[in-house]
Amino acid sequence: MTAKYDLSINQGSNLDLWIQYLTDGNTAVDLTSYSAQMQIRRAKEYEYPLLWLTESGITYGFTGGITTGIAGIGGISLNTNYDGTSLTGGIYIKSDKLSTTSLPVGRHFYDLELTIGTTLSNRILEGKIDVIGEVTK
Numbered sequence: 001m002t003a004k005y006d007l008s009i010n011q012g013s014n015l016d017l018w019i020q021y022l023t024d025g026n027t028a029v030d031l032t033s034y035s036a037q038m039q040i041r042r043a044k045e046y047e048y049p050l051l052w053l054t055e056s057g058i059t060y061g062f063t064g065g066i067t068t069g070i071a072g073i074g075g076i077s078l079n080t081n082y083d084g085t086s087l088t089g090g091i092y093i094k095s096d097k098l099s100t101t102s103l104p105v106g107r108h109f110y111d112l113e114l115t116i117g118t119t120l121s122n123r124i125l126e127g128k129i130d131v132i133g134e135v136t137k
Contacts, residue, residue, distance in 0.1 A: 002111075002122070002123045002124060002125065002126055003124060003125050003126075004125075004126060004127050005125060005126075005127045006127040006128045006129070006130070007110070007127060007128070007129040007130070008129070008130040008132060009100060009103075009129065009130075009131060009132070010100075010131075010132050010133075011100060011101060011103060011104075011105055011131050011132065011133050012097050012100055012101040013097060013100060014094070014095065014096055014097055014100070015074070015093070015094065015095040015099075015100055016082075016092075016093070016094055017092075017093040017094075018081070018082035018090065018091070018092045018093070019090075019091050019125065020087070020089045020090050020091070021089045021090075021091060021114070021124060022089060028087075028088040028089030028090075029088070029089045030079065030088050030089070031078040031079045031088075031089060031090075031091070031114070032078075032079060033116055033117075034078060034114050034115065034116050034121065035054070035055060035078075035114070035115045035116075036054065036055060036076045036078055036091060036112065036113065036114050036115070037052065037053065037054045037076070037112075037113055037115070038052070038053045038054075038076060038093055038110060038111070038112045038113075039051070039052050039053075039110065039111060040052075040103065040108050040109070040110045040129055041108060041109050041110070042104075042108055042109075043108075043109060044109045050102070050103055050104070050108060051095065051099060051100075051102065051103060053074060053075050053076050053093060053095060054075060054076060055075055055076050055077070055078065056075060057073070057074065057075040058072050058073070058074050058075060058095060058099050072095065072096045072097075072098040072099030072100075072102075073096045073098070073099070074093075074094040074095035074096050074099055075093075075094065076091065076092070076093050076094075077090075077091075077092040077094075078090070078091060080092045091112070093112070100131070103131045104131065105131050105132065105133035106130075106131060107128055107129075107130050107131075108128070108129050108130075108131060109126070109127070109128055109129065110126065110127060110128075110129045111123050111125065111126040112124055112125040112126070
C-alpha cells in the first residue's frame with residue numbers, strides 16, 4: 001500500500017525529506033540491493049517530470065518536454081539517517097536551492113518508488129507538493 005503525504009516548499013529553498021521504510025511489523029527494510037527514484041510532475045499522469053531525483057543525483061528536469069539543464073545538487077541516499085549516518089531502511093531525499101528554483105509556483109504531484117534489480121518493487125510514497133513563490137510586499 002502506498003503511503004500518502006503532502007509536502008510544501010518555498011521555491012528556491014532546500015528540499016530535505018527523510019523517511020524510514022518499515023514492514024507491516026515495524027521492522028526496517030534493508031535497502032542495500034534497492035534503487036530509488038522520486039519524480040515531481042505537474043500532474044499525476046504527466047509524462048515529463050519537473051524534477052527527477054535518484055541515487056545518482058538530480059538527473060534532469062523537464063519543462064514541456066524540454067530539458068531545463070539544471071545543474072543542481074541533491075539526490076537520494078538509501079539506508080541513511082537524516083544526519084548522514086547509517087540506518088537500515090532510511091531514505092534521505094535532498095535537493096538544493098538551485099534545483100527547486102526551476103519548479104514553477106503551484107500545486108504539483110510527486111511519487112517515490114523503490115526498485116530491486118530491474119523490477120519495480122513498489123511506489124511507497126506519493127502526494128501533492130505545493131511550491132510557494134516569494135511573497136511580495
